[in-house]
Amino acid sequence: MTPSPTVKSVNARLADELAVREAQVAATVRLLDEGATVPFIARYRKEITGSLDDGQLRLLEERLGYLRELDARRTAVIASISEQGKLTDDLRTALLTADTKSRVEDIYLPYKPKRRTKAQIAREAGLEPLADRLLADPTLVPEAAAADFLGEDVADAAAALDGARHIIIERAAEDAELVGAVRAKFWSDGTLRTSLSSSDAAKNPAAQKFRDYFEFSEPLEKMPSHRVLAVMRGEKEQVLSLNLDGGGDDVYHAMVAQTLGVDLTAKTPATPWLATTVKLAWRVKLMVSAAVDARVKLKQRAELDAVSVFAKNLKDLLLAAPAGTRTTLGLDPGFRTGVKVAVVDATGKVLDHCAIFPHQPQQKWAESKAMLGALIARHGVDLIAIGNGTASRETDALASELIADITASGAKAPAKAMVSEAGASVYSASAYAAHELPGLDVTIRGAVSIARRLQDPLAELVKIDPKSIGVGQYQHDITPGTLARSLDAVVEDAVNGVGVDLNTASVPLLARVSGVTDTMAEAIVAHRESTGPFRNRKALLKVPRLGPKAFEQCAGFLRINGGDDPLDGSGVHPESYPVVRRILDRAGVTLAELIGDERSLRSLKPAEFADERFGIPTVTDILAELEKPGRDPRPAFSTATFAAGVEKVADLKPGMVLEGVVTNVAAFGAFVDVGVHQDGLVHVSAMSDRYVSDPHEVVKSGQVVKVKVLEVDVDRQRIGLTLRLNDTPQQRGGQQGGGQGRAPGQQQPRGDRPKSNRPKDSGRRESAPPSGSMAEALRNAGFGR
The missing domain is CATH 1.10.3500.10 (Tex N-terminal region-like)
Structure with missing residues (x-):
């Protein structure tokens, strides 16, 4: 049945919800219906959408699906009631103006076919x-x-x-x-x-x-x-x-x-x-x-x-600073089973691997240190990546001693960093890991993954189901479909936001690129292996099953460094290359001369190069890209230095100022690894002297921070921390945040405190208590990583 003209169209309703023009919505809906992805639309179709950002586009895409389902259900209900001969004008109007699925079902309830009820029997x-x-x-x-x-x-x-x-x-x-x-x-x-x-x-x-x-x-x-x-x-x-x-x-x-x-x-x-x-x-x-x-x-x-919290943490983890193309030694710590060791080159290729047993019960400390020293010398190791699970601090101590010995000998020693191993065992046992590292034991694959995570977190983490990465809040209690849709969108946005090296990317990474399916990703890698590295983006069209439409969607996000055309190493889409040629002609320089010349590029006016197809937004993006082609939006690499002699909760004392890494951010605060096997909690009230409504405003997963210890409960392994280094442990008297003073207007906590034992790859947080000060909350913790 044709909807009443008084009822707003889906596009009009979306425009109202997003507070944008209906023309913007209509154009975006058309692109989505044609198969365009959100990253592609956000980056390369700004003129068409009126520069809607990726957040608006994701919301529009989600609401579009809901409203279309609502209209389909509304039509079906009207047809059902009409077939019963009970559809009145008032009833039709009520259904056409219903704005939620539940409202439609409420109206339909008296007319919905159902089993014989007692009321129906009474009517009969x-x-x-x-x-x-x-x-x-x-x-x-x-x-x-x-x-x-x-x-x-x-x-x-x-x-x-x-x-x-x-x-x-x-x-x-x-x-x-x-x-x-x-x-x-x-x-x-x-x-x-x-x-x-x-x-x-x-x-x-x-x-x-x-x-x-x-x-x-x-x-x-x-x-x-x-x-x-x-x-x-x-x-x-x-x-x-x-x-x-x-x-x-x-x-x-x-x-x-x-x-x-x-x-x-x-x-x-x-x-x-x-x-x-x-x-x-x-x-x-x-x-x-x-x-x-x-x-x-x-x-x-x-x-x-909860999905929102998980998505923010996942985004931060995926976009964490990469250490880059440096030879790395990965250590997957353990006691009884030993420390698994793997050395990978700058591209992530496995060069060497073994197992050492420096800890109890074998306690082969000197032998283990000698083996690691030999590997570092043989392969020119630049970095040591240490998994943060069981025996991590003991293994960190081994690495520290080794680095000190190397430095004392006059040689250049590698740097070390603690790496989250959440999900590493999931990857190690996966079919893709078996295909990628067929000759390696499952335990060694974990060490390889830890090393690669330090080199490029994004490239390695895309190989793991996002739910298994372990930065969520009760993710095991969330409807799987709801979580998967959100996390997949986060991964897609992160991958396309950074860009992908076409000649080194794995199948899982390529499959996250706009317009590239799993089958296409496999075909790209197979083509690369059989014909050699891609020299230009146009060569993608020779890949089986990758046609013009897929090329349009993916080409701008794929990078070719050192190829035939320098623009192929940038975020400029091939369709926009003619605009670059016009810019070069006007400037009277070569591409090599213009790229990176910020002064010259910033003197150019985008309006002078815009035309009917490529407007000012696109030209502005092109000029920005030419300033720093292929720029990685991720932050510079840095590592936390854990305090010497602080290896367990009992070593912590109130008042200590320590460096740590944010491991997770929840609605009520952030968890920080200070190197004692238990994450401490910085409550939202202890994050700033100003009011903080969302901890993500202050910190993000993977960030290196300085914290002060406010409270330590050794028996229950609870640690209260603050980011406000002027707080003192003696500030109690009923104030929130483990006794630290509360900023004016700061909210009282609801007392949700974590238990912070960290079983490997659990990715879980246990139940959180309902009320009380930070001190009380830490005593009654119920969240575990």
């Missing part, structure tokens, strides 16, 4: 007129009125009244306006309450991480995502029982009564019977559906927040 028994009479005339005596409806299918007055009640209850439960109002009221006034699932549940040691929720309540609207997911995990593990309470029943009774036209205060014969019917309609139908809806909404909101 001819009891609907009885329900109508009692609602219309409460002066009737229910039992007397029911006497007129007795028959073969209705044995007595009680059965008749029971049937009439089912009919009235179903009417209330299927009234779209009432259902919507009850849902909104339940959400705004509702509370989530938790309790122990059984008297024996608390006896289970594993249940202790949920002890702050053994008796807990919080308003639905105010409950943050990490607490929602924590209590839902507690329920899943059969430790907690959850109950959603919408508030006092009286207000809901009044809402139902008003919808049914029942006066609960009237002194008439039918009023008690009608009042009971109203209460049952609420208790049996509306309350249950409202609680289910609120629970779904609560989880969806929590998931969106």
